[in-house]
Amino acid sequence: MPTILITGAGRGLGLELARRFVALGWETLGTVRDPAKGAAMPKGSQTFLCDVTDRAALARLARDLAGKPIDVLFCNAGMFGKRQQALGSVDYELWAEVMRVNVFAPMACVEALAGNVAASARRQVVMMSSRMGSMGENAAGGEVVYRSSKAALNAVTKSLSIDLAPRGITVVAVHPGWVQTDMGGPKAALTPEASVAGLSQVVLGLSPALNGSFLNHDGVPIAW
Numbered sequence: 001m002p003t004i005l006i007t008g009a010g011r012g013l014g015l016e017l018a019r020r021f022v023a024l025g026w027e028t029l030g031t032v033r034d035p036a037k038g039a040a041m042p043k044g045s046q047t048f049l050c051d052v053t054d055r056a057a058l059a060r061l062a063r064d065l066a067g068k069p070i071d072v073l074f075c076n077a078g079m080f081g082k083r084q085q086a087l088g089s090v091d092y093e094l095w096a097e098v099m100r101v102n103v104f105a106p107m108a109c110v111e112a113l114a115g116n117v118a119a120s121a122r123r124q125v126v127m128m129s130s131r132m133g134s135m136g137e138n139a140a141g142g143e144v145v146y147r148s149s150k151a152a153l154n155a156v157t158k159s160l161s162i163d164l165a166p167r168g169i170t171v172v173a174v175h176p177g178w179v180q181t182d183m184g185g186p187k188a189a190l191t192p193e194a195s196v197a198g199l200s201q202v203v204l205g206l207s208p209a210l211n212g213s214f215l216n217h218d219g220v221p222i223a224w
């Protein structure tokens with residue numbers, strides 16, 4: 001039975017991913033930062049407390065999981081920050097926080113757990129990015145805080161795909177679509193179930209041939 005570890009698994013897409021992989025029969029581990037959120041995790045999954053921006057918490061998680069192979073490390077936790085920050089009133093403190101959560105944390109998760117992934121059969125890392133981080137597809141402008149964080153995460157993904165290739169690890173970035181979660185809002189195009197139905201197929205279909213790619217939830221490549 002393969003093992004997946006999903007960060008930010010207490011609500012939204014992370015929770016739906018946990019439900020899906022439990023249903024698929026995978027050993028499913030999820031991180032939450034609030035113990036109350038752990039109660040939402042599906043039966044059969046295992047919950048770990050971890051704020052992914054907290055290096056000590058990540059070191060604790062790595063200690064708790066020492067020697068445990070992780071087939072898929074799914075770095076899902078993320079934040080948007082304030083919407084539509086007008087030129088002239090950019091909140092730089094918030095921007096720094098978004099970078100800590102969306103860029104530094106996934107990198108630190110990989111640093112903490114790469115050994116577990118390398119010890120597994122599948123050896124895959126999936127970064128939850130966003131089409132909003134694509135330079136090639138940015139025709140609308142705006143949202144510089146979130147866009148720049150996901151663009152930086154894409155750069156991290158690409159470099160890790162090269163750096164970890166000698167250890168047989170495949171690293172990809174994915175876009176879940178615009179999804180009805182706290183972040184996406186109720187008007188979003190997709191339900192979490194529909195998004196995760198696609199994302200889980202993407203995960204199941206991952207192979208070294210896809211190393212270093214940026215994939216939509218339907219598996220179609222997205223321009224960096």
Ligand SMILES: NC(=O)c1ccc[n+]([C@@H]2O[C@H](COP(=O)([O-])OP(=O)(O)OC[C@H]3O[C@@H](n4cnc5c(N)ncnc54)[C@H](OP(=O)(O)O)[C@@H]3O)[C@@H](O)[C@H]2O)c1
Nearest residue numbers: 008012013051052076077078128130178179181182183184
């Ligand atoms: N929804 C969309 O339309 C959409 C589109 C493109 C990309 N995405 C990406 O998909 C991912 C999940 O988004 P979502 O829509 O499910 O958002 P969400 O409903 O707002 O959930 C965000 C998740 O990230 C966790 N998180 C945030 N900061 C954290 C931290 N410091 N440590 C640990 N966990 C933290 C949250 O945990 P708490 O419950 O503890 O806050 C929560 O589980 C994000 O990376 C997001 O950027 C979403």
